[in-house]
Amino acid sequence: MILWSSNRLSPSRTDMLLRRSLGLLTCLAASVVVFVIGFVLVESLPAFSEIELSRIISDDTWHPADPDNATFGLIPMLVGSFLVTFCALLWAAPLGISIAIANEFYPSRFMSPIVRRTTEIMAGIPSIVFGFWGLTTLVPLIANIQAPGQSLLAGSIVLGMMILPTIVLTTEQALHSLPNELAIAAAATGVGRFAFLWHVALPTCRGGILSGVVLGLARAIGETMAVLMVSGNIVQIPGSLFDPFRTITTNIALEMGYATQTHRTLLFLTAAILIAMVVPLMAVMQSLNTEQSHG
Amino acid sequence: MAKRPLSEKLDQLVGLLVRSSSALMVGMFLVVTAAILRNGLSGLSMEFLTTIPQDSGRGGGIGPLIVSTVLVLGICLLVSIPLGVGTAAWLSEFSGSRQVVTKSIQLSLDLLASIPSIVFGLFGMVVFCQKLNFGFSILSGGLTLACMVLPIIIRTVYFGLRAVPGDIRQAGTALGMSQTRILRSLIIPTAMPAIVVAILLGIGRAMAETAALIFTSGYVMRMPESVFDSGRVLSVHIYDLAMNVPGGETNAQRTAFVLLTSLLVINLCASQFSGRWLTGRRA
Amino acid sequence: MRKIIALKFSLFLLLLLELSGCGISDSAERIVPQRLILTGSSTVAPLAAEIAVRFEGQNPGVRIDVQSGGSSRGIADVRSGVADIGMASRPLADDEQDLFSDQIATDGICMIVHLDNPLISLSDEQVKSIYLNEVSNWKEFGWEDAEIVVAHKADGRATLDVFVKYFKLKNPDIKADVIVGDNQQGLKTVTGNRHAIAYVSIGTARYEVENGAPLKLLHSGKIAPTPSTVASGAFPMTRPLNLVTKEPPTGLAKQFIEFAMSAEVHDLVEQQSFVPIKN
Numbered sequence: 001m002i003l004w005s006s007n008r009l010s011p012s013r014t015d016m017l018l019r020r021s022l023g024l025l026t027c028l029a030a031s032v033v034v035f036v037i038g039f040v041l042v043e044s045l046p047a048f049s050e051i052e053l054s055r056i057i058s059d060d061t062w063h064p065a066d067p068d069n070a071t072f073g074l075i076p077m078l079v080g081s082f083l084v085t086f087c088a089l090l091w092a093a094p095l096g097i098s099i100a101i102a103n104e105f106y107p108s109r110f111m112s113p114i115v116r117r118t119t120e121i122m123a124g125i126p127s128i129v130f131g132f133w134g135l136t137t138l139v140p141l142i143a144n145i146q147a148p149g150q151s152l153l154a155g156s157i158v159l160g161m162m163i164l165p166t167i168v169l170t171t172e173q174a175l176h177s178l179p180n181e182l183a184i185a186a187a188a189t190g191v192g193r194f195a196f197l198w199h200v201a202l203p204t205c206r207g208g209i210l211s212g213v214v215l216g217l218a219r220a221i222g223e224t225m226a227v228l229m230v231s232g233n234i235v236q237i238p239g240s241l242f243d244p245f246r247t248i249t250t251n252i253a254l255e256m257g258y259a260t261q262t263h264r265t266l267l268f269l270t271a272a273i274l275i276a277m278v279v280p281l282m283a284v285m286q287s288l289n290t291e292q293s294h295g
Numbered sequence: 296m297a298k299r300p301l302s303e304k305l306d307q308l309v310g311l312l313v314r315s316s317s318a319l320m321v322g323m324f325l326v327v328t329a330a331i332l333r334n335g336l337s338g339l340s341m342e343f344l345t346t347i348p349q350d351s352g353r354g355g356g357i358g359p360l361i362v363s364t365v366l367v368l369g370i371c372l373l374v375s376i377p378l379g380v381g382t383a384a385w386l387s388e389f390s391g392s393r394q395v396v397t398k399s400i401q402l403s404l405d406l407l408a409s410i411p412s413i414v415f416g417l418f419g420m421v422v423f424c425q426k427l428n429f430g431f432s433i434l435s436g437g438l439t440l441a442c443m444v445l446p447i448i449i450r451t452v453y454f455g456l457r458a459v460p461g462d463i464r465q466a467g468t469a470l471g472m473s474q475t476r477i478l479r480s481l482i483i484p485t486a487m488p489a490i491v492v493a494i495l496l497g498i499g500r501a502m503a504e505t506a507a508l509i510f511t512s513g514y515v516m517r518m519p520e521s522v523f524d525s526g527r528v529l530s531v532h533i534y535d536l537a538m539n540v541p542g543g544e545t546n547a548q549r550t551a552f553v554l555l556t557s558l559l560v561i562n563l564c565a566s567q568f569s570g571r572w573l574t575g576r577r578a
Numbered sequence: 579m580r581k582i583i584a585l586k587f588s589l590f591l592l593l594l595l596e597l598s599g600c601g602i603s604d605s606a607e608r609i610v611p612q613r614l615i616l617t618g619s620s621t622v623a624p625l626a627a628e629i630a631v632r633f634e635g636q637n638p639g640v641r642i643d644v645q646s647g648g649s650s651r652g653i654a655d656v657r658s659g660v661a662d663i664g665m666a667s668r669p670l671a672d673d674e675q676d677l678f679s680d681q682i683a684t685d686g687i688c689m690i691v692h693l694d695n696p697l698i699s700l701s702d703e704q705v706k707s708i709y710l711n712e713v714s715n716w717k718e719f720g721w722e723d724a725e726i727v728v729a730h731k732a733d734g735r736a737t738l739d740v741f742v743k744y745f746k747l748k749n750p751d752i753k754a755d756v757i758v759g760d761n762q763q764g765l766k767t768v769t770g771n772r773h774a775i776a777y778v779s780i781g782t783a784r785y786e787v788e789n790g791a792p793l794k795l796l797h798s799g800k801i802a803p804t805p806s807t808v809a810s811g812a813f814p815m816t817r818p819l820n821l822v823t824k825e826p827p828t829g830l831a832k833q834f835i836e837f838a839m840s841a842e843v844h845d846l847v848e849q850q851s852f853v854p855i856k857n
Contacts, residue, residue, distance in 0.1 A: 014473060102314050
């Protein structure tokens with residue numbers, strides 16, 4: 001690669017052509033993201049002039065298409081998104097981390113290969129299948145406890161299952177990257193397995209584990225179809241685990257087909273907010289990963 | 296020494312705890328898939344795979360939907376593979392010492408990978424369906440998906456190209472081969488498995504997608520005649536049957552079975568390939 | 579080796595294709611004019627699909643695609659040009675008067691519950707009290723002690739507009755448990771949940787009942803929800819089913835709309851439990 005830096009003598013014309021065209025393709029690929037984000041931003045700009053923007057916070061309901069009395073409160077849906085993500089992480093993060101620990105520190109010849117394969121396969125299961133399972137199996141079960149069944153609980157169970165493989169795989173990778181010397185030193189000084197895990201491995205891999213959780217968080221916030229199928233889609237701040245709710249992603253999916261004018265602009269604004277939430281998470285993860293890498 | 300038994304007990308307890316969480320996950324996986332596999336397999340036949348859906352999908356098969364799915368995937372790969380391979384080749388072979396440029400391109404790709412699929416749906420609907428006037432069509436859906444899978448493909452191919460030993464490049468240069476020739480005859484063939492893995496991963500990601508397709512490739516269940524026709528893909532069919540069609544569960548389960556097994560095969564192939572060729576590097 | 583060359587070739591070709599994509603689609607549309615796209619109301623969609631099949635049978639080479647998504651979507655798609663004809667199961671609103679609509683049938687809206695529910699009819703006041711959450715338990719209607727699961731339509735749905743206008747409710751006051759989109763989703767919610775109640779198109783609901791769905795259509799006071807009461811105007815909540823175009827319809831669109839309004843399709847309208855327009 002250094003070999004081929006631009007100071008190479010007399011590159012042939014085909015080489016130049018190849019280099020230029022590949023460069024062009026790269027520019028195109030790199031600009032896709034600019035295009036997507038830029039487009040969403042441009043489409044959401046009119047919102048600033050069409051309505052008093054503070055209304056997305058101050059209005060407490062969402063009826064953007066009502067001709068007489070339109071309201072634009074996004075807060076219930078933002079809260080819905082955060083709550084369902086939080087509840088999903090609440091169980092999926094500890095579970096995922098302990099599965100990774102089991103794979104790395106307490107391997108069993110029988111279980112470990114099965115668990116690995118399961119994780120890989122689960123990571124590839126489409127969200128629609130999780131949603132379908134949630135709708136046909138989970139929701140009726142919850143409805144038996146308390147109607148209507150489509151609820152925060154259902155949403156967080158389904159979402160948690162979807163982000164579990166991400167957390168397992170990332171954590172496992174982080175634990176796996178521990179230098180062997182550490183384990184050898186621990187064994188030599190007679191430190192037990194649990195003590196090593198608790199005092200050495202987990203603190204050292206903090207960054208890697210956290211980045212797994214953040215990755216899960218980002219995926220959960222952006223998930224749409226599975227949540228749409230099990231959440232009931234009522235615009236309200238859920239008062240309990242059994243209340244239906246709506247997230248900002250499902251709101252876009254439900255309404256983007258027919259929204260016009262201010263309503264449509266606001267959906268683009270919602271998408272912009274969604275991007276604005278995911279981008280800092282990415283930045284956090286990048287910094288965690290750099291901090292965590294052992295030279 | 297007296298503390299030893301206690302720490303051993305603690306160790307065993309933790310072992311039990313973490314192993315049971317593994318078992319819990321496997322259990323959850325079985326619960327989710329078992330219902331679909333069991334119910335989906337019953338009544339699955341060649342006929343189901345080839346005939347047209349009837350009565351909003353409650354009856355009949357999924358023939359046209361499979362065709363639509365394949366067409367959407369085809370368009371997606373036709374655009375994303377050349378673009379992805381080209382970009383990966385530039386990043387790996389021609390970026391030289393331009394660290395800032397490389398870093399910012401990689402950042403833009405990471406960013407693209409993190410954008411939720413529903414945003415792609417919104418983007419695709421307005422840009423491809425409305426602005427470029429493709430309407431709700433297989434073309435719009437495929438192009439939207441291409442934007443979405445691009446980062447995965449670039450990443451996988453890039454790692455594949457970087458895994459090609461530097462000796463090969465030096466040997467080529469020593470023989471007086473042009474860069475074009477080295478890339479075409481030495482590097483790409485050596486990294487071909489990575490490209491195959493990239494294709495498989497791209498298909499896996501694209502086939503699993505629903506949100507980005509509902510408002511781009513549309514709902515029409517008929518056999519598409521061209522890429523400008525609207526075509527319903529398998530995942531959208533499951534969504535529609537499960538949410539909108541009373542009595543649609545049976546066929547939704549069968550469709551989910553078809554989708555799941557094909558994804559399973561694709562993902563297994565991908566992990567076999569990457570395990571064998573990419574010297575253990577997971578894409 | 580060939581493959582790689584081909585790969586690189588296709589790479590440039592695709593770049594070209596992408597750059598010229600716009601032009602290609604335009605010409606493609608000009609070459610294939612025998613195509614109509616209908617989007618909109620999930621109430622009209624099944625009827626429109628049936629009419630389309632018959633129309634295609636009589637006019638070989640024509641292809642008509644029907645997609646549902648709600649009346650407002652139909653109107654938005656006609657405005658943006660994504661659809662040739664929009665389907666709307668309500669009259670055009672004040673700010674939609676620039677569009678052109680043709681009525682192809684009449685439909686009613688009724689309340690539905692699960693077949694297990696012993697309820698036969700609900701008065702307007704009772705419906706109102708359920709949707710305002712003043713009554714929240716089936717016990718009060720002499721059934722088992724269970725919470726009423728109230729299904730309500732998503733904003734922008736014609737059925738919602740008609741329902742809210744008829745009962746003189748304010749949409750924000752309604753306390754629902756589930757928000758549904760398509761008619762079908764409302765039916766699905768009720769078939770899947772014994773304690774649910776929803777309001778849907780009479781035509782769609784009757785069609786499902788005939789297909790064995792465990793549903794019951796509630797009388798409005800003493801009036802049964804049937805095509806004949808809708809036709810006579812005795813049933814209170816009714817609405818037109820419209821096909822909407824941006825300009826006065828011409829060409830294939832005109833041909834199709836005229837066909838959909840003609841007596842040739844009255845049997846299809848009746849099959850869907852809607853009421854045909856008789857001149």
